[in-house]
Amino acid sequence: MTPRPPLPPHSAQGARSPAAPAGQRAGGSSRAARAAEALDPRASASAVAAPGVAPPAAPAPAPASEPANATAPSAPAAPRAAAPEPPEPPHLHEPLGPDDPLAPLPFNPYKGNRGITRAWKALKYSIKGFRAAIREESAFRQELTLSAILVPIGVFIPVEPVERVLLLGSVILVLIVELLNSSIENAVDRIGLERNELSGRAKDLGSAAVTLALLLCVLTWGLILVPRFGPLLLHGIGVL
DSSP states (O other): OOOOOOHHHHHHHHGGGGGHHHHHHEEEEEEHHHHHHHHHTSSSHHHHHHOTTTOOOOOOOOTSSSSTTSSOOOOOOOOOOOOOOOOOGGGGOOOTTTOOSSSOOOOOGGGGGOHHHHHHHHHHHHHHHHHHHHHHHHHHHHHHHHHHHHHHHHSSSSHHHHHHHHHHHHHHHHHHHHHHHHHHHHHHHHHHHSOOOOHHHHHHHHHHHHHHHHHHHHHHHHHHHHHHHHHHHHHHHHHH
16 A cells, blocks of 8 residues: 655645634634725625624613703704784874863963962952952851851850860851852853753752751750850849
């Protein structure tokens, strides 16, 4: 039997190649994958990976508590356009009529006085009013004559200060109400002298006010003077 010739060196290396370390095989596969990615970046690494080599792990997803765009700067909100103001109604620019309650009163030259001048002119007008009442109003003259008798009695009669004020005040109140009644009558006559239901009612109401003032005066003098001087007056009448 003839002996076998020895194997060539490359045959020995080729026989040892299956027994190469796994690290070398993995390194060759990774180099092939990087070469394929350089040629075509869209190629997947798994297409060129060697069998038995796991693909690279995908990055872990962000935690649910943090939104994906947490670090992205938010765009500034666009400013809202202001709503247009409604047009003013046309009646606001219309001139006010003389019968409108909001219309300004006409200029009165007698209301321009101030200070001492106003007080002095008011006193002059008051004296003028007294003279007109005495000259034109017979009822005021009668009540003024009665007050000329009662006022001295109320001043000198021996009563308490409060009672004295009530006696004099009731007499002056009659004169005040009579002046107001006379002013109402003159204002009604200024409108018209013909008979009118409303004009007559205004005068009747003024007359009723004067009657109540007279009744109050009589009650005040009676309730203050009768208990104090009534027995003496009755005793004097009995003696006579």
